[in-house]
Amino acid sequence: MSVMLLILLLLGAGVVAWVSERVNTTLPNWIALITFVATTLWVLVIWFNGPDTDGLYANLNREWIPRFGIDLHLRVDALSLMLIGLTTFLGIVAVVSSWTETKTRHGFFQFNILWVMAGVIGVFSAFDLFLFFFFWEVMLIPMYFLIAIWGHEDKEYASMKFFLFTQISGLLMLVAIVALVWINYNISGVLTFDYDVLKEANLDIATARLLMLGFFIAFITKLPSVPVHTWLPDAHTQAPTAGSVILAGILLKTGAYGIIRFVVPMFNEASKEFWVWGMSLGVISILYGGYLAYSQTDFKRLVAYSSIAHMGFILVGVYSFSKLGTQGAIITMIAHGFSTAALFMMAGAIQERLHTREMSKMGGLWVRAPRMGAVTMFFVVASVGMPGLGNFIGEFLVLIGAFQKSVVLTVFAAIGIVVAAVYGLSLMQRSFQGVPNPDVPKMHDFAFREMSVMVLLMIALVWVGIYPQSLLQMTAPLLSELLRPTL
Amino acid sequence: MKLATMFQVGLPYLVLTGGLLVVMIGVAIKRTHAVAAVLTIATLIATTLSHIVAFSALGDGAVQITPLFKVDGVAYLFNILFLLAALVVAFFGSEFLSRRVRFKEEFYLLLLCATLGSLVLPAAVHFASLILGVEIVGISLYAMIAYPEKARPPLEAGLKYLVLSGVGSTALLFGMAMIYAGSGSMEFANSLPSDGSIEGQYFYLIGNAFFWSGIAFKLSLVPFHIWTPDVYHGAPSIVTGFLATVSKGAVFAVVFRYAIEGNVLDSGNVQFALSIIACVSMVIGNLLALLQTNLKRLLAYSSIAHMGYLLIALLLVESNSALGYETVILYLVGYFLMTLAAFGVISVLSMNQEQELDSIDSVSGLLWRQPIAGAVLIISAISLAGIPLTIGFFAKYYLFYAGIDGGMWTLIGALVVGSAIGIYYYLRIVFTAIKRPSDDAEAMTGLPWTGLGILAFLGLCMLAFGIYPTNLIDLIQNVVQASGF
Amino acid sequence: MELSLYLFYISAAVAITTAIMAVTRKNASHALIYLVVTLLSIAVIFFLLGAPFAAALEIVIYAGAIVVLFLFVVMMLNLGRSSVARESQWLRPGMWVLPAILSGVLFIVFGYTVLQTENSAMIEGQVVPPKEVGKVLFHEYLLGVELAGVLLLAALVGAFHVGRRYLEERREN
């Protein structure tokens, strides 16, 4: 029940924020901020209260459309809870990062942010396939609005591309879902979209392969992985800061979540056959994403491509079919959420100050804004995979898990670590180091508002980096369920 | 069957016909727009309400009234749908007429005639009633399309529709004649050749070729789609709304009946041809709409695609007629809502204009200039694209379910491709509507509140059914089952 | 027997010829006259097929009413010599080719298909008298008749509205 309330709270707050625009233009910001802080605290309370005997933190199961056996089935287990926590926390980041960025329609802006988050929480907690798909699509609409209304110069192209990619791949998933349900109905005579039932559906392997592909394509598009990644750089670049933060921090994770939650457990046999493709795609993403990241001259684009590379690790981890790999993928999700959100926030802050994202127009910013420099350095180093920070844990676990499966692919993936260093440091060099660009106007450094969020993110990353066990032990009981029989 | 029951069952038709006469007499006595409008709306409401009586008289099963009609719950569902659509058209039409047209009253007569024609079709089980229903709708529409006095586009559209529809009708008629010649009966149920086998029954087959060509014209399916954009474009938006919804829906209702009772789809040939038509319609319709800049034309092209989608439901009747009916009714409910809303927006915006504001640029920044209309336009576009939170999603879901149930994988492939293209242009509408309005764009003021109110209602319906369609689905399922499918 | 068969083929030939003439004439009045001949020959065929009532209606309503309506309009619009000249300009052979080919192909396909029919059906030529037609019409097809009435009503209202504009404007000018 509590998760439904959480979603409703966000939805309601969205409406309130929209309406409150008429009273005062900063009021929506405050409402959104307070809501996210409150929800984060709420999640923490749930977290510390611990799971019930079934390992669940919340569970709600009501009929929705009995005609098709569709239920309003929201369930929060450890994995969901972690991602929900990430969502609400990044909600704070998103709101703060765009505190002064929007010049118009503040209310509607916050409305969209709150609604995206509501949708995402739905995605993370839906245990009915139809409901999952419903949320999956719903969260895109406010996201689309965020990009299309408050985006930068190329927003039409970018928002359209984003929407088309995710929608079209979503259609494939819808077909797969319906086909799965129908087949299960024909076999067992029970028409239901329930995750637990469908997981046990007795599919023959050829069907399972096809259905898995439907899910898989949708999820890797969202993840994104090469070759369906091309929406991401555009969308990230054009989105307003909050949009980029949400997009990179959370929306990409829904793809990863989908693979972990649905593709692997539901089509276990087929996925296991598929491992070499999955891992290869991951490796290609790592290398190609890293490589393209280096080619970029646009700060945000670079970070965007680096996201592709990082998400590649998730694929590698999941398709290694090992506890290590899966845990690594989960940690990567969390850590990448923190580090990339921070980098996008940084990009937004720079753009707000310099009105450009082009790194050739930056250079030597450290002198003007040492705090921003230090913070950027921290997060660049994190995303480069420095041990002691969250990303490393994820990548290491992924690689060590993958190594048991395929040495060659793991070696290639490990090369990605070198590539990460190349682009990460080049980002740092081109923006913050070097000779101060004389054309750059005076820019003010981070103040309390931005810094406080950054510090939170840093603490979070360090926490994941040095005490990942706190997360690992939560998800550990789930692994056997997620990875299914043979382990 | 007792005559009393028959009258009860046929009550909606009687009420509507009576209302038509009342309105005509009213107009004849004194030409007053308000009176005509109120009478029309009252008639439509009364007809809708009369279905309650009719439903209770009907009970389960179906009532055959002369060889021409068979009334059952499904027919009533269609009827109610058409009536509500007509009601919306009447509301919008009254605004439109009062502001932009000199002679107003005949419109209501035509609207009622057309509605009557459309009510005939869902119950029709005979070629005679089929052609009569189709033509009543058609003839009324010719005049409705060309209704405004001075503008040239409506006239052009009316003539084009008339000529081409004439060709289509003749094909339809010729096809019926050949089927009749081949099978010996014009009742749907007996329209298969007497020995039951279609092999070598060339009269029957040719007849079906002509028949379905005519139907395809009425439904504007590829390759008979080509008239659609011109007529949609030229006609007053609200008439276009009626044309796009009720006339299409009614034809669909009747061919459904024909396909089920006549077992047409037992013929692999017909099924094959229809599948091809469906695929091509989905893809070509959407492609044609892709870069279209005129909203009405865009919606016209998209309607081609939507009709193509609906053929999936039609093709399903051979194996699972109940699901096919459910699909088509739910889809039509959604399609009616979103199409009426879209054309309603154009109509409402054009109220104070000489020319219809149908270019996509004219809705630029609409959400900010006229929030209600803008929001409804956005919802309707999203719904047409089949994205959740709107009824369009459930409609599309039903199609997928139906397609998978029938194992029509090619069609599903085309549906996916078509929807994919569709998302692009629907989203273009959305994007235009949420764009920051240019500085010289004037605020939209003086728009009729009734129009906006109805728009808001339609928008809310789309959302409400998009979030909680359970009752609607249950209703449809119950009625379909009760009707014995 | 023989005679009626010949009569059928002759009427058919006449119908086809005059139909072609009607379609290709430049002068509208001439074309309408050819059309009347077509209708008359079709009426003969109706009669031969055992449908005297239909034959009568064909003459009375089609030739008698509808074509006359056409003629009215032709005269009202004053399609005189100038329009004939314009028509001859429009009707260049180049325009005929594609439609002719298309129609030809359709005919060939149709003909070929129909001739495939095994044990082809015969029209035995039983006459269905008007009385029988009337019985069925006002019994089984009663509602159809009602609907035809609505159809005509719609046409009436529509034609009235569309045509009235013309009259109104004429008055204004």
Place this chain on the structure above:
Amino acid sequence: MTTALSIPLEHVFFLAIILFLIGAFGVLIRRNIIFMLLSLEIMMNACGLAFVAAGARWAEPDGQIMFMFILALAAAEVAVALGLVVQLARRFETLDIDRAEELNG
């Protein structure tokens, strides 16, 4: 009643389709709207002929009844059509249907 004619059904339908195609041909080649409508009438007649022939094949009155409905249909259509033609002549000052091509794309 005496039997009037004994003839293969196909022959009558050949005539019907020929008339139908002549009508269609007329619609395709004529630019003058009056001729177009005239061609449509020929097509309608073809349909009527087909119905009457089909009725005769089964020796039923239904074919003739359908012919009567077609008649009503044709009348109704012509009535509205001619009204529109008059309008066309007025607005576009021509009967050339090709001039009415403002709606395209």
Place this chain on the structure above:
Amino acid sequence: MHLLWAIPALPLAGFLILFLTEGRLPRSVVSSIGAGSVGLAALLTGYVAWQFTSSDSSEFVSSSWTWMIVGEFNVSFRLWVDALSLVMVSVITGVGFLIHWYATGYMSEEEGYSRFFCYMNLFVFAMLILVMGDNLLLLFLGWEGVGLCSYLLIGFFHKVPEFGYAARKAFVVTRVGDTFLIIALFLIFKQVGSLQIQEGLTFARESMPDPATINTIICLLLLGGAVGKSAQVPLQTWLPDAMAGPTPVSALIHAATMVTAGVYLIARMQDFFMLSQTAMLCVAAVGLVTLFIASFTALVQSDIKRVLAYSTMSQIGYMFFALGVGAWSAGLFHLMTHAFFKALLFLASGSVILAMHHEQNMFKMGGLWKKLPIPFIAMLVGSAALVALPLTSGFFSKDAILLTAWKNSPYAILFWTVAVIAAFLTSLYTVRMMVLTFFGKPQSEMHELKKESLWHPSRIRTVVPFGLLAVLSIAGGWMGFEFTSDLFGDKGVHAEFHFDPIALLTLGIPFAGVVVGYFLFASDLVDRRKIIKNRLSDLLSKFWHSGWGFDWLYDTLVVKPFRFIAQTRTNRNDIVDLFFKLIKFLASLFHHILSMFQTGHVRWYAFTMVGGLLLVFLAVVWI
């Protein structure tokens, strides 16, 4: 109760304080935190070392929290110290503290004073973790951490783009090595099922499958990691460029501690290496090749710090060589002594450089011994140790290596010869450096020295580190390598010093080098111009100067192609996107084609309908 955990915690605390205060503390406070934390750590190390020697246990352990447990995979934040680690810890904290102390003066006039110590403390912390971690993952944490600090400190003067480039080069090149290391970790985990170092060693000793190909691969991968970090061939190219950092950094990171991490790694994983002859040979060969190449290169450098850098490379080459031939204790011994004298050399050269107004070119110095007596003496001591003059620390360690090589290596004569030649070259370039810097005529103006300025060589914070390091450089060897030989028990080999020809030769080589060097560079007996003009020597000197062309090779083979492809226009726009652009193009093309049918002409419309009729006819009837 030992305070093991506090040793790394102190520098960490220093780092955190400096990081969080964002440079707002006064410089005096910064210096006391920065240097003080390391100093305290050094004291603590002494205390722990005393505890260690006086206790019976051969290991000290300090557990804290669990890092991660996934299935069988289990690592913790657990510090584990044995004698080997303790030596390393002592060197790190001891030498580290002296360099920090020195740096408080050296950096006093630079911007970012606080940032400097912040990084330095972080470095010390990471380095301590590297040597104290009980599992390979913790070692890897330190390993990467020191790499990061190296990067940060090389690029400390971030306004100069070249420094930034050098920093990135250092990071990326060592990362290549790190990748080998991490793959080695994976392999070890796969073999052993654990990343605990001790478990791994036990496994290697007891249950490594025979023919141990896997083991060889593991060793080679570990070697790869070590090679990157320790700037050995073929990943040595970053070290000379790394001299862009402030001189204390070069002293601490790129001479005394970090670059020897590779040596530590191999020594730590001794049991693995012992099983594989191939791997041992590779280690020796790598060391030898580096030693050889770097010595020649050092001979022709003009930048004083680059000379020292190449010298560092070659000395680490000695250590690798030692490990490779099984002289574990000698190698470690050399690591320690090298840390003393190389730190001293760097610090002294730093003073010189500052005095010369940031001039590093030796040809522009000259005759400085009078003006800078303290650095001169310091440098002299350091040089003596470097060339291994008897009784200096370097003598003991290097001699031990050479003798072991003679006695114990598989290709004794070849190995020994090369090593001796390199030793000779070492003397040669050291003499050249001293001559060019301190003797002869002054070539340029010196920086105006102020007695008051903090970095003045005579100030106590400069003199004390000099003095202490100088003492260590000389006396550090007296305890003999018996000290380090304890570390490995009886596993290593070491040769006793006997008066035999080989030993004498080994003893004499440095002197020969010094004498030849004197004649070559200082006296007028040899016409240097003539040698320079000789085409062959010119070519050779250019070749050597460029570090044997490795930079050029990598540049051509890797860097340039990568950049070329990366920066072409099409690729910035993502080649995969072209596919989707094509789809978009096709869709709009079809749209336009289909739109052409919508002419608005009724007759054409009717035509399409009749055509459609034909098509449907065909579809229904004939298909």
